[in-house]
Amino acid sequence: MPSALKHMLFIVAPLLAVFAVLPGVYQNHLLLFNFVIFLILAQGVNIIYGFTGYLPFGYVGFFGAGAYGFAILVMHYQAPAVVAVLVAGLVGVALGLLLTPLLRLSGAYFAIANLAASLAVLHFVANPALENITRGPYGVSLTGTFNPTLAYTAALVVLALTLGAVVFLKNSRFGLALQAVREDAVSASMAGVNVVRMRVIAWLVSALVAGLAGGVYAWYVSVFYPDNVFSGEFSIFAIVFALFGGVASICGPIVGVILLYGIYNLIGFTTPQYFQLIYGLLIMGLVLFLPAGLVSLATRRGWHVP
Amino acid sequence: MLIYALVAGVLFGLYFSLVGIGLNLVFGVMRIVNLAHGDFLMLGAFVAFGVVTLAGIDPLFAVPLAFVIFLMVGVLLYWVLVPRLQGSANPEMLSIILFFGLSQVIEAVTTIFFGTSERSIQSRALGTVFSTIKVKLFGGKPDAGGPVQIFGQGFPASWVIAAATSLIAIALVYVYLYRTRLGTLTRAVMSRRDEAFATGIDVDRVSAAAFGIGLGLAAVAGIFAPFMFGSVTPAFGADATVTSFAIVVLGSLGNPLGTALGGVVYGVCYMLVQTYLSSWADLLPYVLLIFILLLRPSGLLGRRVRVA
Numbered sequence: 006m007p008s009a010l011k012h013m014l015f016i017v018a019p020l021l022a023v024f025a026v027l028p029g030v031y032q033n034h035l036l037l038f039n040f041v042i043f044l045i046l047a048q049g050v051n052i053i054y055g056f057t058g059y060l061p062f063g064y065v066g067f068f069g070a071g072a073y074g075f076a077i078l079v080m081h082y083q084a085p086a087v088v089a090v091l092v093a094g095l096v097g098v099a100l101g102l103l104l105t106p107l108l109r110l111s112g113a114y115f116a117i118a119n120l121a122a123s124l125a126v127l128h129f130v131a132n133p134a135l136e137n138i139t140r141g142p143y144g145v146s147l148t149g150t151f152n153p154t155l156a157y158t159a160a161l162v163v164l165a166l167t168l169g170a171v172v173f174l175k176n177s178r179f180g181l182a183l184q185a186v187r188e189d190a191v192s193a194s195m196a197g198v199n200v201v202r203m204r205v206i207a208w209l210v211s212a213l214v215a216g217l218a219g220g221v222y223a224w225y226v227s228v229f230y231p232d233n234v235f236s237g238e239f240s241i242f243a244i245v246f247a248l249f250g251g252v253a254s255i256c257g258p259i260v261g262v263i264l265l266y267g268i269y270n271l272i273g274f275t276t277p278q279y280f281q282l283i284y285g286l287l288i289m290g291l292v293l294f295l296p297a298g299l300v301s302l303a304t305r306r307g308w309h310v311p
Numbered sequence: 312m313l314i315y316a317l318v319a320g321v322l323f324g325l326y327f328s329l330v331g332i333g334l335n336l337v338f339g340v341m342r343i344v345n346l347a348h349g350d351f352l353m354l355g356a357f358v359a360f361g362v363v364t365l366a367g368i369d370p371l372f373a374v375p376l377a378f379v380i381f382l383m384v385g386v387l388l389y390w391v392l393v394p395r396l397q398g399s400a401n402p403e404m405l406s407i408i409l410f411f412g413l414s415q416v417i418e419a420v421t422t423i424f425f426g427t428s429e430r431s432i433q434s435r436a437l438g439t440v441f442s443t444i445k446v447k448l449f450g451g452k453p454d455a456g457g458p459v460q461i462f463g464q465g466f467p468a469s470w471v472i473a474a475a476t477s478l479i480a481i482a483l484v485y486v487y488l489y490r491t492r493l494g495t496l497t498r499a500v501m502s503r504r505d506e507a508f509a510t511g512i513d514v515d516r517v518s519a520a521a522f523g524i525g526l527g528l529a530a531v532a533g534i535f536a537p538f539m540f541g542s543v544t545p546a547f548g549a550d551a552t553v554t555s556f557a558i559v560v561l562g563s564l565g566n567p568l569g570t571a572l573g574g575v576v577y578g579v580c581y582m583l584v585q586t587y588l589s590s591w592a593d594l595l596p597y598v599l600l601i602f603i604l605l606l607r608p609s610g611l612l613g614r615r616v617r618v619a
Binding site for chain 2 (some may be wrong): 248289298
């Protein structure tokens with residue numbers, strides 16, 4: 006059996022099945038939906054950071070742009086929700102294209118520029134001068150398309166697509182070439198890899214994923230403000246979840262989301278400061294003692310982790 | 312109007328240079344992104360609150376105090392965090408996440424102890440030491456401490472004092488880097504870390520000193536934050552970090568004069584946009600940062616070192 010099929014059968018299919026069944030058993034649907042959203046975002050970060058080494062510190066920019074793409078299409082063009090989600094994905098890709106020049110930067114410069122880009126999009130969308138188009142800082146309300154059940158299903162579809170993309174990267178020459186570029190761009194290009202095209206494709210795929218996730222999110226919550234959908238927490242959580250599990254693998258980000266986001270919801274402090282404190286310490290401990298993620302505990306012993 | 316915007320821009324710009332210079336030093340020497348930079352600014356502001364409310368004296372006295380405290384904090388933090396970080400596969404990227412965690416911890420601890428309310432200091436408090444000296448030593452009359460006149464326009468005295476302190480601090484950093492032995496070693500580490508190591512320079516000691524000085528300068532800048540921005544909350548750090556990055560990148564890395572120029576350019580742009588296009592003023596730092604990174608990644612005074 007080819008390993009791509011194995012990964013699909015034994016990792017992706019069970020995960021999707023579990024999340025498809027859970028709403029019937031477990032009452033807190035919003036929590037389940039958030040799990041799916043973070044699974045998508047963490048895998049999106051995995052595509053760009055795990056396979057190319059670019060740290061998207063402003064990843065939420067695509068997510069928020071997708072959410073607003075969805076909102077504008079529904080508000081001004083009365084589009085059906087499914088079409089609007091697709092457009093949200095395209096908005097993500099368009100923003101990604103606009104930001105491709107950032108890929109010329111390396112290391113921390115890319116991360117900082119990406120963070121600045123996401124904040125620029127936030128301030129652009131939230132500008133009172135654009136109230137006619139985006140409703141500025143006053144937020145949007147999309148009661149017409151409100152349908153949590155369908156939106157949850159759409160989120161599962163997006164998750165399936167994202168996982169499919171990661172499985173492809175993990176098992177294809179393309180993914181291998183990307184990892185070669187990440188390790189050493191010069192050697193990779195000597196070996197005949199088109200470095201620029203590879204990076205741009207990975208970047209746009211991860212932008213598409215985040216845009217779709219943003220559209221689905223807008224569909225599900227239906228009332229939101231710029232500060233909600235552009236909240237830096239989405240970027241940070243997605244990055245930390247992906248790193249905690251271990252990037253450049255299929256299981257890593259999944260394990261990261263389920264463990265960390267699960268703990269996050271289990272602890273549920275009444276005072277957010279204590280939570281922030283514990284979270285900050287956890288992040289620091291992660292970087293200092295387990296920089297390659299949970300997966301590295303297994304790979305260090307020579308076990309293969311997909 | 313234009314003159315007011317320009318002069319206020321220069322005053323703010325000098326202050327902004329002080330805000331960015333610590334970050335410049337840390338990134339230039341260690342290639343580490345101190346995402347908690349803004350939080351050290353915030354802590355500096357809290358030192359100023361402490362000095363004013365506990366001792367009831369001029370917050371200028373907090374400047375040496377904050378610098379010494381955070382110099383020691385920085386050296387300590389360096390030894391706890393950085394050597395371990397440098398040993399990992401991708402220290403530059405991981406430092407972003409590590410210091411994000413640190414900034415969360417600082418913000419949380421400050422909130423737990425001081426609450427989330429906005430704090431400000433009466434701007435009259437700053438600079439009272441000067442009028443006291445004038446009265447005591449030279450027998451002058453105590454004046455009202457009103458606005459300072461520059462080119463026929465009135466500016467708050469606290470802005471002028473902050474700008475002057477920033478100038479002095481930048482001059483001292485310059486003296487440190489170019490006129491002392493440790494400073495020369497610091498510049499050697501900045502230009503080539505591994506070669507500096509190979510020539511027998513104690514890279515860790517030099518880096519620890521730079522890290523401490525960087526945090527100390529951030530805290531000093533923080534003392535003036537309540538006067539320049541009106542008030543400070545524990546959550547103030549994150550915005551301050553991005554602004555500092557814009558300034559540092561605008562100038563150039565490893566060059567304190569570059570940061571001073573970057574700060575002034577930034578301050579003037581900021582004031583001009585705020586005067587003529589106020590609803591878009593929030594966008595400025597981010598757009599400026601992206602454009603500078605793309606068009607001239609080495610900054611206004613830099614060499615080309617940074618393109619991938």
